[in-house]
Amino acid sequence: MSSYPNRSDRTAPPLLDPARHALFLDFDGTLVEIAPRPDAIVVPPDLPATLSAISEACGGALAIVSGRSLPELAQFLAGFDGLLVGSHGAEARGMAPPLERAPEGLGRLQADLASYAASRGLLYEHKTHGAALHYRHAPEAAETVEAFARAVLETLPGFAMQPAKMAIELRPEGVSKDRALDSLWRLPQFAGRLPVYLGDDRTDEPALDWAARMGGFGIKVGEGDSVAHYRLPDPAGVRTWLGAGQEE
Structure with a gap:
């Protein structure tokens, strides 16, 4: 369940006002x-x-x-x-x-995630300062992907986990x-x-x-x-x- 309160209904937003x-x-x-x-x-x-x-x-x-x-x-x-x-x-x-530059260990993080994706049939996404694992085609893998990402973070200080839609991304902390x-x-x-x-x-x-x-x-x-x-x-x-x- 989402941790965000549902404050928005179907109300359409005000028109964009380029002057303001x-x-x-x-x-x-x-x-x-x-x-x-x-x-x-x-x-x-x-x-x-x-x-x-x-x-x-x-x-x-x-x-x-x-x-x-x-x-x-x-x-x-x-x-x-x-x-x-x-x-x-x-x-x-x-x-x-x-x-200005990514934390130490970026190359290792990217290699670990790419290898894991290849071994599990998941989609690996390379990013300049991190990497992501997409499980859109295997939604049942959500928990195991998150557990793997947490294990990677335990050995690589300076990075944080960012959950997204059917994906887990590791990005620089802060x-x-x-x-x-x-x-x-x-x-x-x-x-x-x-x-x-x-x-x-x-x-x-x-x-x-x-x-x-x-x-x-x-x-x-x-x-x-x-x-x-x-x-x-x-x-x-x-x-x-x-x-x-x-x-x-």
């Missing part, structure tokens, strides 16, 4: 549909241009905040030159990188999306604005809560309990909401 809002967007499950494999997502051809237009309308106060590695995120959003935060806040484009938002919030283009965060996963809950505490609001995408007060049904609904904000 600062916009923070998760990627997978928020802007694009989740795919069976991380490399199999389909990015709408007009998405980078849409994000660029909204960023310009917001005076640059727009950032993509994702668990994906920064190079991968930049490749998927080629044509969008705005702020990008990858690896849950461990790396960034457009501001000083929150983490890294999170809400902490990334704290860093972004210090940039001059965000001054005087109200933060709006959109996300779909457990990894987004601290950021959704952060937006509300800072006087703005969070928007939960899809099903599941959440701290957010507003909800959109899926990435298509998010893109429609973004488009409506451009028309205002």
Whole structure:
């Protein structure tokens, strides 16, 4: 059972106001549909241009905040030159990188997870500062995957476990999306604005809560309990909401 209270109902969020809002967007499950494999997502051809237009309308106060590695995120959003935060806040484009280098033992961690995935028929995802094990095709493996990840962490200080949708990720300790938002919030283009965060996963809950505490609001995408007060049904609904904000 989720540890997050279900504060959000089916209430649609207010329209995006580019003159007042600062916009923070998760990627997978928020802007694009989740795919069976991380490399199999389909990015709408007009998405980078849409994000660029909204960023310009917001005076640059727009950032993509994702668990994906920064190079991968930049490749998927080629044509969008705005702020990008990858690896849950461990790396960034457009501001000083929150983490200059990964903790010791990164190579060993990645090798251990890759070997485990190969031996169990799971999907291994390589990340710049960590790695993830996906068990979408074997949901019964959730407990054993988590137990394995905890065992790895016992021998590698400096890393932490990040549960996600049908996946377990090991990332540098002290890294999170809400902490990334704290860093972004210090940039001059965000001054005087109200933060709006959109996300779909457990990894987004601290950021959704952060937006509300800072006087703005969070928007939960899809099903599941959440701290957010507003909800959109899926990435298509998010893109429609973004488009409506451009028309205002």
